[in-house]
Amino acid sequence: MTSFNDARxxxxxxxxxxxxxxxxxxxxxxxxxxxxxxASGTGEHAIFFSPHLQPRQWFPSERNPIxxxxxxxxxxHSPSNNLHxxxxxxxxxxVWAVEKESIEIAAIVNINMIHISPWSTCLGLMAGAGRLLPxxxxxxxxxxxxxxxxxxxxxxxxxxxxxxxxxxEWGVRNLEDVVAAAENEGLTFVEKVEMPAxxxxxxxxxx
Numbered sequence: 205m206t207s208f209n210d211a212r213x214x215x216x217x218x219x220x221x222x223x224x225x226x227x228x229x230x231x232x233x234x235x236x237x238x239x240x241x242x243a244s245g246t247g248e249h250a251i252f253f254s255p256h257l258q259p260r261q262w263f264p265s266e267r268n269p270i271x272x273x274x275x276x277x278x279x280x281h282s283p284s285n286n287l288h289x290x291x292x293x294x295x296x297x298x299v300w301a302v303e304k305e306s307i308e309i310a311a312i313v314n315i316n317m318i319h320i321s322p323w324s325t326c327l328g329l330m331a332g333a334g335r336l337l338p339x340x341x342x343x344x345x346x347x348x349x350x351x352x353x354x355x356x357x358x359x360x361x362x363x364x365x366x367x368x369x370x371x372x373e374w375g376v377r378n379l380e381d382v383v384a385a386a387e388n389e390g391l392t393f394v395e396k397v398e399m400p401a402x403x404x405x406x407x408x409x410x411x
Contacts, residue, residue, distance in 0.1 A: 211277035213246040213270075217316070221400065222252045225315065225346055228397055228405045229253065233342055237310025238263060240302055240336070242295060242329060243317040247275030253313075254287040260310075261286050263302065265293035295328035302336065311342035318382065319347055319364075322373040327385055334389030337410035343391055345406040346399065349379040357402040379406065 233239060236259055244250050244264035254262040264287070266272045275290040291301040302309055312333050318326040333343045348360050355361045355376065364376040383393045390411045397405040 210281075211270075211273040212281060213274040215246045215248060218246065218248040218252075221346070221403070222249060224399055225249070225405065226253055226256055228399075228407075229257065229313065229344065232344060232394075232407050233257065233260065233313075234310045236260060238307055239311045239313060240307075240309045241265060242293060242312060242314045242332075243267075243321075244275055244290060245271055245316070247271070247278035247290070249315060250275060250287060250290075251278045251282040251284065254284040258284075258286050261288065263288045263291060263307065263309075265291040265301065267292065267294040295325050295332055297328070298331075300332055300336070308338075309336045309341070310338065311344065312337065313344045315346040317347070318345070319367060319376050320374055322371075323377075326377065326382060330385045330389040330391065333386070333391060333408070333410070337391075339410055341410040343386070343408040343410070345382070345404075345408075347403055348376045349382070349404050349406070350376055351379055353378055360402050379404070382406070 238261045241250055241262065241264045244266045247264060250262055250264040264275050266275060272290045272292065279287055293300050314329060348363060355364065360376055367374040386393065386408050391408040392411055394407045394409050399405055
């Protein structure tokens with residue numbers, strides 16, 4: 205991750221995957237409403253998606269204050285009238301900022317988080333989605349997954365090893381475990397979509 209002269213951070217993977225993710229989002233998200241992005245990272249996805257997904261309202265969020273500054277800087281650099289300031293959300297907390305501000309959420313988008321964080325963040329994400337989403341509300345996940353405890357490509361094996369070397373609590377998750385965690389919070393697995401670079405889009409609906 206590199207940075208500009210201002211607070212903007214730059215993640216090269218964003219430009220490689222954003223078009224493919226947008227294609228899925230345009231199909232699976234509700235046509236209107238507030239979309240909450242959890243773990244928005246640098247903010248590059250937010251500033252790319254938001255103008256394409258109007259009239260939906262896009263709410264980025266990030267627990268890392270440096271990355272929240274990056275999101276705000278990207279928003280200043282590439283404004284969109286449906287893109288809101290970044291919220292401070294740690295999914296492991298029992299009440300999120302959108303709940304405190306009484307913002308109704310139609311869908312939650314989460315890109316490349318649950319493998320670069322402890323398993324407790326996945327559980328927190330599912331618990332929050334279960335609380336916040338209305339009936340038929342959408343939870344969208346993107347990232348690498350194992351299927352049936354098996355990696356889908358040799359590159360994912362190496363990636364998983366590098367993640368666990370950085371932090372033993374990190375690692376590529378088994379999709380079946382993620383689905384089970386979602387089902388425990390009243391979410392139903394709808395579909396998975398194969399994406400470039402051995403990633404998956406995974407879609408859930410709230411029961």
